[in-house]
Amino acid sequence: MSRSLAVPLSYAPAVEAPSARERLRRDLRVIADMIEPSARVLDIGCGDGELLAYLASEKGVDARGVELSQSGVNACVTQGLSVIQGDADRDLGAYPAGAFDVVVLSQTLQATRNPKLVLETLARIGRRAIVSFPNFGYWRVRLSLALRGRMPITPLLDHQWYDSPNIHLCTISDFVALCGEIGIRIERSVTLDRFGRPFALDPRGWLANLLAEQGVFVLTKGSE
Amino acid sequence: MNLPAAIEPSLLKRPDEDWPGHRLVVREPLPLDCGIDLGPFTIAYQTYGTLNADRSNAILICHALTGDQYVADPHPITRHPGWWSTMAGPRLVLDTDRYFLICANVLGGCMGTTGPKDIDLATGKPWALSFPVITVRDMVRAQKRLVEHLGIEQLFCVIGGSMGGMQVLEWAATYPDAVFAAVPVASAARHSAQNIAFHEVGRQAIMADPDWCGGDYLEAGRKPARGLAVARMAAHITYLSEAALHRKFGRNLQDRNTVTWGFDADFQVESYLRHQGSTFVDRFDANSYLYITRAMDYFDLAAEHGGALPAAFAGGKSRFCVISFTSDWLFPTSESRELVHALNAAAANVSFVEIETDKGHDAFLLHEPELFATLRGFLNGCAEHRGLPHD
Structure with missing residues (x-):
């Protein structure tokens, strides 16, 4: 079946430019697919606005962002995106509860000073929060530390230990445990392999914690 | 009225x-x-x-x-x-x-x-x-x-x-x-309190000038130029940064090789401020300066x-x-x-x-x-x- 499908697909005109969705980074594509059209979205650590620009133009969302770097903010504002210069630790507190339909924190949680508080804030200001982060329990990371005895360097963790912004790395199991502890419900999760391809494994299981290079989680505030 | x-x-x-x-x-x-x-x-x-x-x-x-x-x-x-x-x-x-x-x-x-x-x-x-x-x-x-x-x-x-x-x-x-x-x-x-404080210095400089005449200098045919110039000089410092002042002037002397052991504008920065003050009075009214600084002080949205x-x-x-x-x-x-x-x-x-x-x-x-x-x-x-x- 998959073979017969491969034939027409290979005839898909290679000269045709990839769609806006296909141009998105793999993990952002997974996140974008989780966001419904016309939603109010806050992307924290939005970089140069790749995800926001896609969501605004293709899904008509009300796109807002927070970004630390001046170059990133400028890149966003010059595209007409509404982005404030700030960070997740300091600049989320003022938003009222339920201000956004979706709050996105992609590849940023591990760089925050107080991830627990940030997660609680995300769950407060967004009806849903989508959080992605590199899994420190990924087998290549473990192997690198176990065999080489050096801090792991991978495509997702591409800094030396001394210049890394990633001050609060965690494994998928750690993350799941913290969510349970602070009453945040994991509505959905997707694990991604090292090519950014999604595969479905229960994040609570040991296998996901070993095989996933990163995880994408959809969170809601647990019932009170 | x-x-x-x-x-x-x-x-x-x-x-x-x-x-x-x-x-x-x-x-x-x-x-x-x-x-x-x-x-x-x-x-x-x-x-x-x-x-x-x-x-x-x-x-x-x-x-x-x-x-x-x-x-x-x-x-x-x-x-x-x-x-x-x-x-x-x-x-x-x-x-x-x-x-x-x-x-x-x-x-x-x-x-x-x-x-x-x-x-x-x-x-x-x-x-x-x-x-x-x-x-x-x-x-x-x-x-x-x-x-x-x-x-x-x-x-x-x-x-x-x-x-x-x-x-x-x-x-x-x-x-x-x-x-x-x-x-x-x-x-x-x-x-802010600091900004109000700076404005107050400027206003006091204007009001301390005898030519201000209690505000009635126009009627008196006079102009509180010295007071207004000092107000402008003080304010102008607040518009710049320490780094910019240093970059622009450092401790450079103005048209001289050594200090004069007096109170002339020895330093370029002094000369610059004096110039800022003296040109400002040609184009600005002292009482307007009082009123507009006051409006800013009162601003609290x-x-x-x-x-x-x-x-x-x-x-x-x-x-x-x-x-x-x-x-x-x-x-x-x-x-x-x-x-x-x-x-x-x-x-x-x-x-x-x-x-x-x-x-x-x-x-x-x-x-x-x-x-x-x-x-x-x-x-x-x-x-x-x-x-x-x-x-």
């Missing part, structure tokens, strides 16, 4: 009427925050570019403390280029090929809009200190009259730096439906809205772009950030950029490519949303 509406127009003839630009005489009195009705009064303003058919491309530029309406053409006294001539003009950020720019001299000013140096028709003498104390909100109310006169229901953008930014915020808070986009640059939602800044912006639809500069210690980034947090709390649509520069508060007037790039992008995005031509 309320005058009959049918005032003889020739009485409003002013010595500065041959300066270029437009004059609007507003006959209906303006109720001021201090409780007094002011009127009739004159608004002097400049426009650049062309208003489009549906009157949707107007940008109101709000000037700072010692600014004026001559944004993009030479100052009638100093002949210097307009204070924002790098920003406003054909194909510049405030593109006169696309937008209709308006800038009015503020109420209490001395460049054509009614202020303390003008004749009080009730007495036939200059207002001087009998001019009512005005607020930033009064300035904005006066501008609203002008905008209505021009037949503009909604401004595409209101933009300004420093006190101009205060007016921008007041516009967005008082007339939210009349403001599509708001750009406060190097500004704050209130004047949160206090105007029950003590909660987000309430000032509640329900508004304006799109904000807040800009601050890293080395600005007069209106530091922390003030802009507080404003941004309030806008967030009010669920406003806001962008915020802190621009890296060592030029201090004055950066908003200078060639600052990041500022231009940010504004260009923001305005372009807004133009798209407003259905105006954009890139």
Whole structure:
């Protein structure tokens, strides 16, 4: 079946430019697919606005962002995106509860000073929060530390230990445990392999914690 | 103070009427925050570019403390280029090929809009200190009259730096439906204790000058030039950063190889400040300086809205772009950030950029490519949303 499908697909005109969705980074594509059209979205650590620009133009969302770097903010504002210069630790507190339909924190949680508080804030200001982060329990990371005895360097963790912004790395199991502890419900999760391809494994299981290079989680505030 | 509406127009003839630009005489009195009705009064303003058919491309530029309406053409006294001539003009950020720019001299000013140096028709003498104390909100109310006169229901953008930014915020808070986009640059939602303190130094310098004559120097045929110059010198230091002063002057001596063991302007920085002071008095009125600094001191947008800044912006639809500069210690980034947090709390649509520069508060007037790039992008995005031509 998959073979017969491969034939027409290979005839898909290679000269045709990839769609806006296909141009998105793999993990952002997974996140974008989780966001419904016309939603109010806050992307924290939005970089140069790749995800926001896609969501605004293709899904008509009300796109807002927070970004630390001046170059990133400028890149966003010059595209007409509404982005404030700030960070997740300091600049989320003022938003009222339920201000956004979706709050996105992609590849940023591990760089925050107080991830627990940030997660609680995300769950407060967004009806849903989508959080992605590199899994420190990924087998290549473990192997690198176990065999080489050096801090792991991978495509997702591409800094030396001394210049890394990633001050609060965690494994998928750690993350799941913290969510349970602070009453945040994991509505959905997707694990991604090292090519950014999604595969479905229960994040609570040991296998996901070993095989996933990163995880994408959809969170809601647990019932009170 | 309320005058009959049918005032003889020739009485409003002013010595500065041959300066270029437009004059609007507003006959209906303006109720001021201090409780007094002011009127009739004159608004002097400049426009650049062309208003489009549906009157949707107007940008109101709000000037700072010692600014004026001559944004993009030479100052009638100093002949210097307009204070924002790098920003406003054909194909510049405030593109006169696309937008209709308006800038009015503020109420209490001395460049054509009614202020303390003008004749009080009730007495036939200059207002001087009998001019009512005005607020930033009064300035904005006066501008609203002008905008209505021009037949503009909604401004595409209101933009300004420093006190101009205060007016921008007041516009967005008082007339939210009349403001599509708001750009406060190097500004704050209130004047800080430190800023009030600096203003007080300036005012005391003016009032300590014997030529001030209790405010009645015009009648006395005198001019408190020394006091006003000192006020300007002190204020000018606050517009720069330590790094910029050092870069510009260091400890360099002025036209000499050694110190003179006296109190001449030995240092370049002294000479520079003296020059700033002495040229300022040629173009600015001392009492206007008192009134406008006071208006800034009184500015506290949160206090105007029950003590909660987000309430000032509640329900508004304006799109904000807040800009601050890293080395600005007069209106530091922390003030802009507080404003941004309030806008967030009010669920406003806001962008915020802190621009890296060592030029201090004055950066908003200078060639600052990041500022231009940010504004260009923001305005372009807004133009798209407003259905105006954009890139």
